Amino acid sequence: MDKNNNAVELRNVEMHFNMNKEKLYSLKEYFIKFMKRELRFERFIALQDISFDIKKGDVFGILGLNGSGKSTTLKLISGILSPTKGQIKTYGTIAPLIELGAGFDMDLTARENIYLNGSVLGYSKRYMDERFDDIVEFSEMQDFLDTPMKNYSSGMVARVGFAIATMTTPDILIVDEILSVGDFHFQQKCEERINKMIDGGTTVIIVSHSIDQIERLCKNCVWLENGKIKMIGDAKEVCDAYKKS
Amino acid sequence: MSNCKAMNDMKLFYSDLKKFFPLLLNLSAKDIKIKYRRSVLGILWSIFNPLLTMLVLTQVFSMLLKVQVENFATYYILGSSLWNFFSEATTLSMMSIISSSALIKKVYVPKYIFPLEKCLFALINFAFSMVAVVVVMLFQGTKLTATLLLFPIPVLYCFVFCIGFSLILSALTVYFRDIMHLYGILLTIWIYLTPIIYPEELIKHNSVIYSIVKCNPMYYFVKYFRDVMMYNALPTFSENLICIFISLFTLLLGAIIFNKAEKKFILHI
Structure with a gap:
């Protein structure tokens, strides 16, 4: 093709x-x-x-x-x-x-944001379910998953963003x-x-x-x-x- | 050549919509979560709010206006819940493009998602407020009839109209921010030109005002809604036709305007 x-x-x-x-x-x-x-x-x-x-x-x-x-x-x-x-x-x-975490809503938790950002990039929920653990592991955010992202440091936000953007090939x-x-x-x-x-x-x-x-x-x-x-x-x-x- | 381009546009539209449908749902879910987070009663506010407003307004207006409407509480809450749906959907949509600028500047997302999402969010809120409507109807002993089952039809008409109007409003607001301030005033005029807190009979003698009201799309949706919900009346064929025409025409106009405007959004937000 x-x-x-x-x-x-x-x-x-x-x-x-x-x-x-x-x-x-x-x-x-x-x-x-x-x-x-x-x-x-x-x-x-x-x-x-x-x-x-x-x-x-x-x-x-x-x-x-x-x-x-x-x-x-x-x-x-x-x-x-x-x-x-x-x-x-x-x-x-x-x-x-281009600028990590563009689609994050700071009032939401990391867990919610991962799904939201996934859909911003055009991925379905099921697809995100499969990759959720990978993203969490890569960003090393296990302990802060249910904290609103406004309490994150900028480095932490960037980590989650990078993990989401690179979860697929x-x-x-x-x-x-x-x-x-x-x-x-x-x-x-x-x-x-x-x-x-x-x-x-x-x-x-x-x-x-x-x-x-x-x-x-x-x-x-x-x-x-x-x-x-x-x-x-x-x-x-x-x-x-x-x-x- | 231009035909081919239109075909491509349609194809792109379809594949975009399919790809970003989860985003639409997620954004609406996000709005609902944020709206009720940290309030004790949570989503119950969607039910209490119209109920409480109804209590206040029916008291005031039955004293002030001495209006004689049978089952005034039901009459009012039916009109106001549909109106609130419209006003919430359009007001939120108006700002939706501007407030999503961070996203629009950085990732490719079809932009109509944002006004569409706000309309969906308002529709969900409307669904909750329907519980309040049912409570009032049962409390007032309004006769429940078979035409009740037709209630999704006027809601659908109104929803399509909301989407069309939101598309126009959100696109224009990007270019002219004055609209944000003007629209509140327009809504105030608009609500009084829709028989919501007063009965239609009140304005029938004034032919000028009545003919203006007859040009108001919301008048038809509200009337339709009340007809099936409380008057056990089947709207006529021509009434349906008017509603369909208004909503589809607005949607088409909205789609054309939005499509023209969206390419340059990024330079203005």
């Missing part, structure tokens, strides 16, 4: 944001400005003419300074944003790790700066799990400010600068060039 062995394809992708000078949230303001013809939008081009492929089973890094379009690229790939121009194709299931895993949370011990555990997924053939896309991490984990890499591709290719070469700049 799969004609090619790409996991993600980006073709001439462009992303514009309309940034109004001031945010107009009220109807009255909007009409006044509209009548005065003062509705100004400043077009901000976050990404411009981005095309690249990510092969199946690749570990792909995205490098760049703040505001270079890394997170926008990830959001486009995971389908949260849709591009202004161009096409994005993804093959297979995607597990986004997705075809594509998106990792955005998340390896920086949690203590040393847990970070190691996360990397181990990601490595295991890589061995299992999962395509991993990593965004990080830590070049060491990218160099260590990735095979290929793209370097974004001001929304354009500055360099793409072997992770080592790109990282070297990035360090020199």
Whole structure:
């Protein structure tokens, strides 16, 4: 069925944001400005003419300074944003790790949140039942399962989030700066799990400010600068060039 | 070409709905848990609340207005419970997209889930308040008739209408936050344009107001609901047709507006 062995394809992708000078949230303001013809939008081009492929089973890094379009690229790939121009194709299931614990309700207990978050990612209750013990074990939260999550520390929240997001073996895993949370011990555990997924053939896309991490984990890499591709290719070469700049 | 796109949209809609149906249920369950957590009587409040409000209002209005309605308590609680369902569903839905911004910004979730979930939550609350309705009916000795069994029909009409209206409201509120403040006032006007605390006869002589009331969708749902619940009356074919038309039209309009607006939600929340 799969004609090619790409996991993600980006073709001439462009992303514009309309940034109004001031945010107009009220109807009255909007009409006044509209009548005065003062509705100004400043077009901000976050990404411009981005095309690249990510092969199946690749570990792909995205490098760049703040505001270079890394997170926008990830959001486009995971389908949260849709591009202004161009096409994005993804093959297979995607597990986004963009900020762990996004779907948690802090008034609920960890047990309830695990089920809730599972359904946010589109899994059924029965499916979650099977994996519940795994998640608890990995996050080491056995003693706090029935405590409301508002009493958790941020590290604890991140652990549960990571455990849920990685409970399955997705075809594509998106990792955005998340390896920086949690203590040393847990970070190691996360990397181990990601490595295991890589061995299992999962395509991993990593965004990080830590070049060491990218160099260590990735095979290929793209370097974004001001929304354009500055360099793409072997992770080592790109990282070297990035360090020199 | 455009036909093909529409087909794809439909397919995506269907697969999304199937995939995220558990989320819909989980979110509603979460809302219910949070609403009643740490209250001693818990879910019983859903029954006591309409009962107590009914007691206060029937006392006040039977004194003030000297309204002559047979079984006024039943008359009132039937109208008000359906109205509360509508007002709760739409008010909560209105804020649903904005308050789920954390989620929407980070994971792909079909956005209509959020208003839909609030409507479902309101429907569950409504189901509990039906216990209060039954209590009042038994207490007042309202004759229980076979048409009672038809009660899901007006509820369904109203539910579909709620979903449609919620879709419109939640989408527009993302762009214009004024709606949050305006809607409360609109609801106050709206409730008085629906015969809930007063009998329909009271306004029949004023042709202007009466014709406005006749344009009010809630008027038809409430009337239908009372007809089957307490008047042992079978609504006519044309009454059914009006209800179906209102609810489906609103749903369709809501779906179109929401579909147009949702792509840009993320830039505004």
